[in-house]
Amino acid sequence: MDYKLLMDTAMLAGKMMLESGAETYRVEDTMHHILKTSHLEVVEILVVLTGITACISGENVAPVTLIQGIEKRGTNLSVIEQVNQISRRYCGGEIELQEAYDQLKRVESVPYPSALAFFIPLAVAVGFTISLGGSLYDVLATVIVGLALSGVMAGAETAGIDGLILDIGTSFCVGLMAVIVKSILGGAINLDTVVIGSIMPLVPGVAITNAVRDTLQGDYISGCARILEAFLKAAAIALGVGVAFAVFGNGIMGGNL
Amino acid sequence: MIEIGIKTIGFFIAVFSFSMLINSPKKYLIWAGISGAAAGFIYMICMEAGWNAVISSFWSALAAGLISHIFARALKAPVTIFLIGGILPTVPGNGIYQIMNYVLQNDRSMASFYLTQTLEIAGAIALAIFLMDTLFKVVRKGEWKQDSLRYIQKEERKEEEKW
Numbered sequence: 426m427d428y429k430l431l432m433d434t435a436m437l438a439g440k441m442m443l444e445s446g447a448e449t450y451r452v453e454d455t456m457h458h459i460l461k462t463s464h465l466e467v468v469e470i471l472v473v474l475t476g477i478t479a480c481i482s483g484e485n486v487a488p489v490t491l492i493q494g495i496e497k498r499g500t501n502l503s504v505i506e507q508v509n510q511i512s513r514r515y516c517g518g519e520i521e522l523q524e525a526y527d528q529l530k531r532v533e534s535v536p537y538p539s540a541l542a543f544f545i546p547l548a549v550a551v552g553f554t555i556s557l558g559g560s561l562y563d564v565l566a567t568v569i570v571g572l573a574l575s576g577v578m579a580g581a582e583t584a585g586i587d588g589l590i591l592d593i594g595t596s597f598c599v600g601l602m603a604v605i606v607k608s609i610l611g612g613a614i615n616l617d618t619v620v621i622g623s624i625m626p627l628v629p630g631v632a633i634t635n636a637v638r639d640t641l642q643g644d645y646i647s648g649c650a651r652i653l654e655a656f657l658k659a660a661a662i663a664l665g666v667g668v669a670f671a672v673f674g675n676g677i678m679g680g681n682l
Numbered sequence: 683m684i685e686i687g688i689k690t691i692g693f694f695i696a697v698f699s700f701s702m703l704i705n706s707p708k709k710y711l712i713w714a715g716i717s718g719a720a721a722g723f724i725y726m727i728c729m730e731a732g733w734n735a736v737i738s739s740f741w742s743a744l745a746a747g748l749i750s751h752i753f754a755r756a757l758k759a760p761v762t763i764f765l766i767g768g769i770l771p772t773v774p775g776n777g778i779y780q781i782m783n784y785v786l787q788n789d790r791s792m793a794s795f796y797l798t799q800t801l802e803i804a805g806a807i808a809l810a811i812f813l814m815d816t817l818f819k820v821v822r823k824g825e826w827k828q829d830s831l832r833y834i835q836k837e838e839r840k841e842e843e844k845w
Contacts, residue, residue, distance in 0.1 A: 446704075451760065502706040502763050509760055537702055545702045552696025556689045556722055556771070621779045625696065628775045631704060634766050637808040638815065663782035670786055 426463055427522065428481060428489050434515075434526045435459040436491050438508050439470075439477045441532060445508075446500040446631060448638045449474070449647040455509065458516045459525075474498070474647040500631050507532045543579050546626040547571035554622030562613040563622075566606045570623045573602040578626075592627055592661035599623045600669025620666060629658035686726050693722030697767040706763050713753050714767035721746035722771035735799060739772040740806035746772075747814025769807055774800045 640648030697718025746768025777800030
């Protein structure tokens with residue numbers, strides 16, 4: 426067996442999963458399964474949010490150790506799913522090691538068509554406004570606010586802005602648009618419902634889920650980092666909307682939000 | 683009842699599109715949406731029954747965990763795909779907004795009320811997910827084993843037989 430190729434395959438799978446926002450234990454689990462197919466005595470894997478270390482060693486095999494730093498972190502469930510399928514097929518003996526490696530190399534995210542992708546945040550916002558019990562006017566207002574939200578998110582993606590600044594900027598736009606719409610439509614709409622629905626595409630649902638699962642699995646370092654991420658995102662959203670309300674709310678609404 | 687139906691559809695639309703936002707594979711979008719709609723439905727039923735938001739969130743997240751684990755095993759996909767959608771109806775977007783709102787109005791007591799409630803809801807979600815994860819870990823030792831694990835165990839068994 427080509428142990429170096431095995432290590433490369435496992436490391437590539439782990440790297441792609443961690444970069445796509447998989448939970449830490451899932452990355453460790455997948456790499457462990459792949460490396461275990463070598464039937465060596467020593468298989469050690471250490472995954473934290475910022476890097477992976479893996480080592481295999483056996484009686485007649487010199488130790489092979491790889492270190493991989495992880496710099497970009499996003500959320501892309503389709504990549505996780507594809508890597509999962511490949512590793513499952515490899516561990517099940519359906520495909521050879523070389524083929525697994527080649528397939529992993531070819532994995533890429535299948536983005537939704539950009540025309541459709543533009544309206545996704547809008548659809549999320551409208552869906553949540555409906556489920557929060559919004560009236561027809563609320564939904565209408567959310568469509569307007571959601572269009573601005575979609576526009577800002579699409580614009581930020583082309584400009585390459587992400588992270589906290591994006592959260593603050595988009596939620597600021599949500600707050601601003603909501604105040605403007607409220608000042609035009611007046612008492613017909615419920616500002617709370619519109620704003621809560623519209624910030625839902627931004628809330629750190631992924632970060633919260635992963636934070637919980639990582640922490641309770643015992644991966645405390647990754648868990649802490651993700652809890653911090655969730656809190657910062659929530660704070661950024663509150664900050665953006667709050668600034669918009671504080672600055673423009675009083676001017677347009679005369680202090681009667 | 684009609685209102686709950688409409689809201690459930692709202693949750694379905696929201697979670698379905700949120701799954702697209704995080705780039706879930708196309709074939710699982712419907713299932714993620716169902717997971718979210720079911721969790722939202724349970725949440726609303728609990729609220730109707732007069733329970734508070736924290737307890738309702740707990741039951742909702744518990745239902746989301748159960749459904750997600752079943753879907754993950756039935757469809758052989760990572761459980762995250764369904765779980766993220768499932769807990770979305772209880773993720774405290776409302777809490778974030780209310781905290782910000784009351785801080786802005788200088789109403790410290792209401793702000794700290796919502797801050798505590800938001801933390802409690804987050805805790806309830808965590809507990810629910812943890813319970814379901816643990817439960818399915820136990821069940822997995824029986825007949826529900828995930829495929830990748832079963833393969834490995836088979837290999838190891840072969841190895842033992844050789845010896």
